[in-house]
Amino acid sequence: xxxxxxxxxxxxxxxxxxxxxxxxxxxxxxxxxxxxxxxxxxxxxxxxxxxxxxxxxxxxxxxxxxxxxxxxxxxxxxxxxxxxxxxxxxxxxxxxxxxxxxxxxxxxxxxxxxxxxxxxxxxxxxxxxxxxxxxxxxxxxxxxxxxxxxxxxxxxxxxxxxxxxxxxxxxxxxxxxxxxxxxxxxxxxxxxxxxxxxxxxxxxxxxxxxxxxxxxxxxxxxxxxxxxxxxxxxxxxxxxxxxxxxxxxxxxxxxxxxxxxxxxxxxxxxxxxxxxxxxxxxxxxxxxxxxxxxxxxxxxxxxxxxxxxxxxxxxxxxxxxxxxxxxxxx
Amino acid sequence: xxxxxxxxxxxxxxxxxxxxxxxxxxxxxxxxxxxxxxxxxxxxxxxxxxxxxxxxxxxxxxxxxxxxxxxxxxxxxxxxxxxxxxxxxxxxxxxxxxxxxxxxxxxxxxxxxxxxxxxxxxxxxxxxxxxxxxxxxxxxxxxxxxxxxxxxxxxxxxxxxxxxxxxxxxxxxxxxxxxxxxxxxxxxxxxxxxxxxxxxxxxxxxxxxxxxxxxxxxxxxxxxxxxxxxxxxxxxxxxxxxxxxxxxxxxxxxxxxxxxxxxxxxxxxxxxxxxxxxxxxxxxxxxxxxxxxxxxxxxxxxxxxxxxxxxxxxxxxxxxxxxxxxxxxx
Numbered sequence: 001x002x003x004x005x006x007x008x009x010x011x012x013x014x015x016x017x018x019x020x021x022x023x024x025x026x027x028x029x030x031x032x033x034x035x036x037x038x039x040x041x042x043x044x045x046x047x048x049x050x051x052x053x054x055x056x057x058x059x060x061x062x063x064x065x066x067x068x069x070x071x072x073x074x075x076x077x078x079x080x081x082x083x084x085x086x087x088x089x090x091x092x093x094x095x096x097x098x099x100x101x102x103x104x105x106x107x108x109x110x111x112x113x114x115x116x117x118x119x120x121x122x123x124x125x126x127x128x129x130x131x132x133x134x135x136x137x138x139x140x141x142x143x144x145x146x147x148x149x150x151x152x153x154x155x156x157x158x159x160x161x162x163x164x165x166x167x168x169x170x171x172x173x174x175x176x177x178x179x180x181x182x183x184x185x186x187x188x189x190x191x192x193x194x195x196x197x198x199x200x201x202x203x204x205x206x207x208x209x210x211x212x213x214x215x216x217x218x219x220x221x222x223x224x225x226x227x228x229x230x231x232x233x234x235x236x237x238x239x240x241x242x243x244x245x246x247x248x249x250x251x252x253x254x255x256x257x258x259x260x261x262x263x264x265x266x267x268x269x270x271x272x273x274x275x276x277x278x279x280x281x282x283x284x285x286x287x288x289x290x291x292x293x294x295x296x297x298x299x300x301x302x303x304x305x306x307x308x309x310x311x312x313x314x315x316x317x318x319x320x321x322x323x324x325x326x327x328x329x330x
Numbered sequence: 331x332x333x334x335x336x337x338x339x340x341x342x343x344x345x346x347x348x349x350x351x352x353x354x355x356x357x358x359x360x361x362x363x364x365x366x367x368x369x370x371x372x373x374x375x376x377x378x379x380x381x382x383x384x385x386x387x388x389x390x391x392x393x394x395x396x397x398x399x400x401x402x403x404x405x406x407x408x409x410x411x412x413x414x415x416x417x418x419x420x421x422x423x424x425x426x427x428x429x430x431x432x433x434x435x436x437x438x439x440x441x442x443x444x445x446x447x448x449x450x451x452x453x454x455x456x457x458x459x460x461x462x463x464x465x466x467x468x469x470x471x472x473x474x475x476x477x478x479x480x481x482x483x484x485x486x487x488x489x490x491x492x493x494x495x496x497x498x499x500x501x502x503x504x505x506x507x508x509x510x511x512x513x514x515x516x517x518x519x520x521x522x523x524x525x526x527x528x529x530x531x532x533x534x535x536x537x538x539x540x541x542x543x544x545x546x547x548x549x550x551x552x553x554x555x556x557x558x559x560x561x562x563x564x565x566x567x568x569x570x571x572x573x574x575x576x577x578x579x580x581x582x583x584x585x586x587x588x589x590x591x592x593x594x595x596x597x598x599x600x601x602x603x604x605x606x607x608x609x610x611x612x613x614x615x616x617x618x619x620x621x622x623x624x625x626x627x628x629x630x631x632x633x634x635x636x637x638x639x640x641x642x643x644x645x646x647x648x649x650x651x652x653x654x655x656x657x658x659x660x
Contacts, residue, residue: 120548120631139469140480149547150470150480152502152511153628157547160631172482177515181482184510184649217479217487218450298483301450301490319514 118147179319448477509649
């Protein structure tokens with residue numbers, strides 16, 4: 001694997017990007033990935049500007065390597081983006097919509113501008129908008145799924161559509177086989193979420209992590225069920241009693257779903273998590289954590305053990321035809 | 331690519347299997363694929379036993395190499411299977427259900443027994459039933475789609491579940507990049523449909539073939555819309571005026587869909603094709619062929635030109651790490 005210029009500029013050793021897996025993506029996880037030569041990533045949409053400042057300060061103590069900040073465009077992100085850029089975050093990624101209007105600002109701050117897309121059409125639009133890097137998210141992905149095409153077909157069609165812009169393959173890339181497949185399809189790197197749910201550094205509830213290790217692709221559900229806080233956005237989660245009861249009831253719409261409005265779990269600040277809310281259980285949650293949204297990708301059956309993030313990055317990197325030290329194309 | 335024993339037994343040069351793409355899979359197409367060292371395939375479910383006898387007789391005049399006969403288990407196939415085995419067809423594949431009860435008969439006739447699956451669970455069942463070869467069909471596939479997982483995640487999880495049984499990757503494999511990706515995921519070969527829609531030998535209506543060459547993955551629709559003749563079976567087709575009108579009407583169920591019951595095209599025998607019928611337009615059809623079910627896979631944007639099947643097989647074969655003459659594992 002020859003590192004594309006935009007990734008060489010970041011000083012990456014391996015084009016292994018940890019996807020911004022919500023609050024599960026702790027600073028410890030992101031820093032460990034970056035320190036191993038990949039790119040760690042923080043989800044910055046649902047944290048307040050003050051929380052973000054504290055988060056970036058924590059990162060400064062954990063790594064001197066670049067990392068990414070992700071923003072979901074269904075939410076107000078302008079002030080948060082300013083905070084990230086002011087702190088010198090080196091890569092900014094946008095999901096769920098067209099981040100084109102932010103490209104100039106990101107580039108002016110010296111950061112790499114990344115757009116996650118879910119269709120060939122969205123990829124073309126992102127290329128036209130001047131993004132440095134495109135992430136092609138296939139339908140295999142865990143959590144919120146932007147488009148309908150699988151990684152196997154989305155990646156090469158996007159590569160052809162935006163060439164010579166580099167494309168990362170996201171969705172279903174879990175082990176070195178997936179990395180090798182992504183490279184064969186023309187991807188310049190990989191964007192991996194589910195595998196990092198099993199990282200020792202992940203801020204994931206132990207029961208959720210146990211279920212990740214015990215499940216396979218057949219156990220995942222693509223639906224719009226967990227719509228509290230983020231409506232009209234399909235996502236992939238584990239099948240659980242909550243999803244099975246909903247399916248058994250004939251997949252009713254809100255507010256007619258079983259147990260609608262119940263509080264199923266509590267956060268450490270004492271706030272309750274209603275059934276069908278979109279967030280997934282972090283370590284601090286107590287209660288019926290299995291009733292929450294347990295985001296996983298279809299490749300979950302390829303995740304077999306809890307490991308340090310550095311071990312995960314190193315194993316994934318062996319999937320590329322050439323490994324470290326990678327060359328940089330200019 | 332080292333050919334697995336079951337494929338070496340068939341005398342294949344390349345583990346490139348032409349998927350049984352309905353009536354589009356003419357004897358000329360299947361024979362050309364087999365004559366190039368791949369495996370041609372005939373759809374045998376919707377032809378009468380007498381038509382099958384004529385078909386196999388035609389094949390005998392076109393190739394001395396092995397080819398396959400496919401059977402869809404939502405239809406009565408026992409007598410048809412007898413005809414295929416009596417004619418010495420060397421590979422029998424089953425789709426849409428569990429063909430386990432036919433395995434002993436197929437093997438007793440000396441044929442290779444193949445099961446197409448759409449989930450990890452179905453793959454395990456097929457392995458337990460004694461099949462020689464498993465085809466993992468990802469959701470990217472064109473035509474009828476058995477399961478919900480993408481090829482990128484289905485293949486490695488199935489490979490792990492049924493090892494050392496060989497697994498073919500189907501769904502989204504269109505060019506040499508897809509072949510290389512399939513091999514990287516652990517597949518022992520590929521099962522390709524959409525690419526062969528552009529074969530010169532395909533029995534495909536010219537307008538349908540034109541649309542295949544002009545479309546991309548974003549233009550495909552996964553639905554149960556074309557349910558006439560084969561209900562409750564999701565399939566992937568091109569988006570057309572018929573699918574758009576149905577979506578614009580709010581995706582109503584039968585019999586409340588726009589134009590329900592209209593005859594949209596005619597076959598050469600004078601019979602009419604009703605709107606929402608499941609068959610796709612062969613060369614002999616006249617009328618509004620675009621209103622029929624235009625099966626394509628998500629990778630349709632990777633199909634750029636009409637070519638001889640031999641050229642397609644040869645190009646696909648270059649995707650394997652080692653090409654002809656392939657070694658045979660015993």
